[in-house]
Amino acid sequence: MNEMNEEISVTCRINGEDVALHGDPAGSTVSVLRARGLFGVRETCGLGVCGTCTVLLNGEPVSSCILPMYALDGGTIRTVEGAASGDTLSALQQQFIESQAFQCSFCTPGFLASAQALLDQTEGELTREQVESGLQGHLCRCGSYEAISEAVRICSRNRGCAADASTGCPAS
Ligand code: FES
Ligand code: FES
DSSP states (O other): OOGGGOOEEEEEEETTEEEEEEEOTTSBHHHHHHHTTOTTSOOSSSSSSSOTTEEEETTEEEETTSOBGGGGTTOEEEOGGGTSBTTBOOHHHHHHHHTTOOSSOTTHHHHHHHHHHHHHTOOSOOOHHHHHHHTTTOOOTTOOHHHHHHHHHHHHHHTTTTTOGGGOOOOO
């Protein structure tokens, strides 16, 4: 690499693991994550307009295709691989399955990231409009929007009881 584009090292936390990354500071985060085997992070447009590559950086959804690697320094990244707890899916992941909120599933990790951030940053049952606003910028070529919206709204309705099944969640 030339002097203007020297490799750098950054440290960050990815899915709960402290890691040191080395490479082109302008290299895309999606490339960095996929090089680490995190293939749930997917790239389509590469322009920041489709939402497919969305991951959480410090709890906020970001388009990893346009996020340069240097921006990860000191950050906490969560991909779809980090959402589950061992073999136990997150409540949102489980609800996507139960609501059949995908067909080919290529867009699903990105939707899950933004939907989880929406749930984390709100309280109570979300309206259709709130979900649509929170997920704007995500495209699904299979047209699963209705089922995705339903999954997120059900999750918002049931939040608070998912961690303790003994309390019993409202019927969906
Ligand atoms: S691949 Fe990143 S927004 Fe489309
Ligand atoms: S489920 Fe196929 S692109 Fe969304």
